[in-house]
Amino acid sequence: MTPDSPTTIRPGEQLDQAVLQAYLDEHVPDAGQITTIEQFPGGYSNLTYALTTNDGRAYVLRRPPAGAKAIKGGHDVGREFRVLMLLQQAGYKQIPTPVAYCDDESVLGYAFYVMTRVPGVILRAHTAPKLNLLPEVMQRLSQSLVDTLVDLHAIDIDQTGIQQLGKPEGYVQRQVEGWYKRYEAAKTDDIPALDNLFRYLIDSLPVSPAPTLLHNDFKYDNVILNPDFLPDVRAVLDWEMCTVGDPLMDVGTALSYWSEAKDNDFRKSFNLTHLPGNLTRREFADRYGERSGRDVSNLLYYYVFGLFKNAVVMQQIYSRYRRGLTTDPRFAGLLTGVQALSQEGLHSVETGKL
Template sequence: MSTPEWMDRTRAVRPGEELDAAWLEKYLAEKVPGLTGPLGVEQFPGGHSNLTYLLRMGEKELVLRRPPFGAKAIKAGHDMGREYRILSKLEPVYPKVPRPLVFCGEGESPMGVPFYVMERARGVIIRAKPPKGIELTPDFMRRLSENFVDNLVELHAVDWHAAGLGEIGKPEGYLGRQVAGWTERYGKARTDDIPEMEQVATWLAGHLPAELAPTLIHNDYKYDNLVLDPDHLPSIRAVLDWEMATIGAPLSDLGMALAYWGQADDPEERVALPFGLTMLPGNLTREQLVARYAEKSGRDVSGIAFHYVLSLFKVSVIAQQIYYRFKQGLTKDERFAAMLFGVQILSKTAARAIETGSIRP
């Protein structure tokens, strides 16, 4: 199968993160009808959480997901069985997900950790560097950012009761648990003195808003978790990385999208963070994203500043956890050495948002 120039490139598996290819080939041939070897294994180099591999068997392209090595600080974020169940129940009612194929529990896996395999969703992914062969004009980015919001509204409209997704979350008291839980996670992964992190955690605990009716939320909704249809750009074909999905406050999902949404008029250090290409001309601003979401969903978005601050805090904690694993020698991925700077920048951004009560730069 030929690889278009805009397709995500894989590479050889990083040392220490290899799979048991001989066992895996036999296992997949038994579990997935129509698969025949030999098995080829490569690794997607991006991502900072669960490890993702490209598997090729004949003409089939599959994706395997497994927890990272040394993942102890946030076990819930690496629950492969939960992620597999979400995809299995979501696919019939929200088709913009990769089709899950097989889940392997910890006891059966020679890796010592559970994993699952799904079909590869082929398409264009907008990452920190523009995909080759596609011109990201202002008109393209405008339409993409509009589709970005509209698809989030569509996701929040999923009937999670009918889909049987009630088991994946406890919506009552969601925000309070989020603040307490992420504050605790930061404490466990803390390495350096960052005053803004303590300040933001204290503010969040004292300013919990009333909660809207719960919806299915993705919790990591951003450009590089979207797969675009190459034949109908910039339409969205699939949403990836459902590891943190739950039933909870819809504005927290919008807040997370805003936390990753850098603008050209943001402070220079934030624009420099590798959060994708949201600062390119044509993109909606954070305020325009919120306004479009309100228009399309009919929800009250007056409390969005709290959710923006909470999401900045959560992203900071995630970066801190990754840096902690690196400092402990649990991963050798050199990209993780710079994560502490991300914690410092984002926590300062959150502190400024508290001062101004705004999502503006």
């Protein structure tokens, strides 16, 4: 297996190496001299770069995309850095080490932070099928992902200061209403199915269990795996949406990414969970309930919310593309994805199935 490889930086997303070097010289003097800057091609949110220095050290830089200021509450790299600091102080080991955060936008034109690069493998939808991973390996790996989520939800938020990241009371309702407002702000086309999902989610608000830390974007391509022993999760990445609230919201979001062999090609194009050996969504839910001790009988609601949220995220990205704030060709067809996820959510409501 090969590590997740960065590549040439996309046009318009370059970093000013001289300015960045001057910043590191002042704030991280032992970082060394930057020899290469490359960009990780995956992801649809904050932009991620690989930095290599002359002494062989490897770092990762995260920054918001163009047009991020128009998205309220999104792409907050400062908050993501703060989360990593809190997790480090809490003794959680499966994260990159935070190194420096710069909120002075006069340096590079935007806030950014630097962390250590954790070596390993990130499985992505477009590369994983080429690796011909055996079904038994995928089964162990998918089980490991569930168990990692259970472990995250077991962190003591009261004794670690993590509770300051959010306000658990009324969390679900705020999320539903907040994501719908984001949709309205980024709206480009009429999508009645998404409006109908919003009404269902408001009319069916659940009673939440005790709050936990939430990652809010938990999936295969947000974890780094040991290339020699796949089920070993070395690090969990992309903490920008981390907060505190109903843990089943995290499970529902994870399930909304979890495509199965019977799903349409669009859903399967964004993940690798449809490959033979992976747990089904139902098996994921049952293993989580068994390992965490939480009641998952109402998980359908949270799964539908996950589809709803993902549709809005895609709409936000598509809106940036339509406004010319990014030329990334991957974004051109995302409106179809917004429509597909919205319809899938309504179908789940009608059938009662994950």
